[in-house]
Structure formats: C-alpha cells, structure tokens
Amino acid sequence: MTQVHPTAIVDPKAELDPSVSIGPFTVIGPHVRIGAGSSVGAHCVIEGHTTIGRDNRIFQFASLGAVPQDKKYDGEPTELVIGDRNTIREFCTFNLGTAQDVGVTRIGDDNWIMAYVHIAHDCQLGNQITMANNATLAGHVVIGDWVTVGGLTGILQRMRIGAHAMLGFASHIGKDIPPFMVVDGNPLAVRGVNLVGLRRRDFSAERITAIREMHKLIYRQGKTLDEARSALSELALQVPGAAADVALMDGFLGSSVSGIAR
Structure with missing residues (x-):
C-alpha cells in the first residue's frame, strides 16, 4: 500500500505507485501521477496534470503543478513533467505550461533544486542541474545539462542557458549564456570558462584547452559573432577530440534569438 499520512488528502483518481510516501497535510490532485520510490513531504500541494517520475524527494511546503502566472492562461489542460531522482527542497513553485508554447513545463533527471526556487510556465530544464536558493526562472527559459544557477539569480523569459555554464550569485540574466561559460553580476559579465565544473566532470585536458580557445575566439579577440x-x-x-564541444557551442550561437552575453 502507498504510505499516505492520515491527514493527507489524495484524490482517488491520482495514480501513485505503491512505494510512494505522502506526508501530513499534503494535497494531491486527480490528474497527478507519481512514480516508484518518490516521497512527498508535509504540507505540499501537487495539482494540475502533473507527472513525477521515480525516486524523487520533494520536501515540505512545495507547490507543484499550479496554473501559470500568465494572464493569457484560460484553463487549457497543460502539463508539468518531472523526471527521476530529483531533489526539490522547501517552498519550491513549479507551474504548468501554457497553450502559447509547447504546453509542458519540463524538469529532467538528477537535478538538485534548493529552497524557494520558482520555475515558471513552459521552462525546459535538462539533467544534473543545480539551482541554489531563491533562483527564479521566468517563462519559456531553457537550461542545458550540468548548469549551476547561483542563489537569488533571476533569469528573464525566453533566455537559454547552455550546458555546463555557471551563473553566479544574484545575477541578472537578460541574454543567452553560451555553454561552458561563467557569468555573474548586474550588469551581467562573462568571467571566463567553468574550469572547476569541467574538471569535476572529467573533461580531458585536450577538451578544456579547446573550450578555453573558444572563449578567446568569442570574447577576447574582437571578432564579430560570425x-x-x-x-x-x-x-x-584542429582538435578532433573536442569536435562535439565545438558543435555544441556553434549550434547554440547559431540558434540564439535574444543574443548572447558578451
């Protein structure tokens, strides 16, 4: 039997794996699905068309699947989809998508999301992301794998954050952030390459050297983006071992609509 505290309110239409645990005074809506091994703490509200995968740990006072903070939203059956093995700390708020976009707010796997983080409608998050306390995403933000977002950082709507980037504490993100870069501040500035993160992920010396060269080409030699x-x-x-990293950067630069931080 699913471990549901007697004070929790779980709609009979909700689909919970038998191994799921639900804490005191939590409310689970009728269109919610929660996968095996996941736990939900006390005083949480999970509503809307929300799907949560396996082995997630959701701490007390989280609000997941509420309607978007978007005046255009008119009750469309949009979704929130959360993958596997995520940690979601206290007072996080993740909203449903909107019909004006893909209709799904999506969080991938193995993400570490600290307290008071807000993820607005239609955001698309990859895997292995760390978001520190009070980080805030406006609508339609896209974040790649292995990104670190510092506490109290705000990301404007429709911004894109490339894989392996690091966003420093209390930064104002109003431009796309290319992969591998370290940025911070208000006004925003690119500080260099995320060397600590890349080394922790066992990037070879050859790949790191090539990434540092990419930083020089984009930011230190006065070149236009083209x-x-x-x-x-x-x-x-010249560096075949870094070809995939170069392709990642080139594809990101070529698809930027808002312009990159420079």
Whole structure:
C-alpha cells in the first residue's frame, strides 16, 4: 500500500505507485501521477496534470503543478513533467505550461533544486542541474545539462542557458549564456570558462584547452559573432577530440534569438 499520512488528502483518481510516501497535510490532485520510490513531504500541494517520475524527494511546503502566472492562461489542460531522482527542497513553485508554447513545463533527471526556487510556465530544464536558493526562472527559459544557477539569480523569459555554464550569485540574466561559460553580476559579465565544473566532470585536458580557445575566439579577440563561428569550425578540425564541444557551442550561437552575453 502507498504510505499516505492520515491527514493527507489524495484524490482517488491520482495514480501513485505503491512505494510512494505522502506526508501530513499534503494535497494531491486527480490528474497527478507519481512514480516508484518518490516521497512527498508535509504540507505540499501537487495539482494540475502533473507527472513525477521515480525516486524523487520533494520536501515540505512545495507547490507543484499550479496554473501559470500568465494572464493569457484560460484553463487549457497543460502539463508539468518531472523526471527521476530529483531533489526539490522547501517552498519550491513549479507551474504548468501554457497553450502559447509547447504546453509542458519540463524538469529532467538528477537535478538538485534548493529552497524557494520558482520555475515558471513552459521552462525546459535538462539533467544534473543545480539551482541554489531563491533562483527564479521566468517563462519559456531553457537550461542545458550540468548548469549551476547561483542563489537569488533571476533569469528573464525566453533566455537559454547552455550546458555546463555557471551563473553566479544574484545575477541578472537578460541574454543567452553560451555553454561552458561563467557569468555573474548586474550588469551581467562573462568571467571566463567553468574550469572547476569541467574538471569535476572529467573533461580531458585536450577538451578544456579547446573550450578555453573558444572563449578567446568569442570574447577576447574582437571578432564579430560570425567571425568567431567561422574560427570555431577551424578549431574543430584542429582538435578532433573536442569536435562535439565545438558543435555544441556553434549550434547554440547559431540558434540564439535574444543574443548572447558578451
């Protein structure tokens, strides 16, 4: 039997794996699905069309699946989808998607999300992301894998954060952040390459050298973005072991709509 505290209110239509545990005074709505091994703490509200995967740990006072903070929302059956093995700390708020976008707010796997984090409608988060306390995402934000977001950092709507980037404490993110970069401040500034993160993830010396060269091409040599991208293609030929990293950077730069932090 699912371990549901007697004071919790779980709609009979909700789909909970038998191994799920639900804490005191928590409310689970009729369109909620929670996978095996997940636990939900006390005083949480999980509502809307919300799907939560396996082995997630949701701490007390979280609000997941509430309607978007978007005046255009008109009750459409949009979703919140959370993957596996995520840690979601106290007072986090994740909203449903909207019909004006893909209709799904999505959080991937193995993310570490600290207290008071807000993830607004239609955000798309990858895997292995760390978000420190009070980080806030406006709508339609996309964050790649292995990104670190510092506490009290705000990310404007429709911004994209490339994989392996690190956003420093209390930063104002109003431009796209390319992969591998370290940024902080208000006004925002690019400080360099996320060397600590890359080394922790066992990037080879060859790959790190190539990534540092990408930083120089984009930020230190006075090149236009088109010129920097042309130089990136040459770098991929010179360092075959970093070709995938170069392709990641080039694809990100080529698809940026808001412009990158420079």
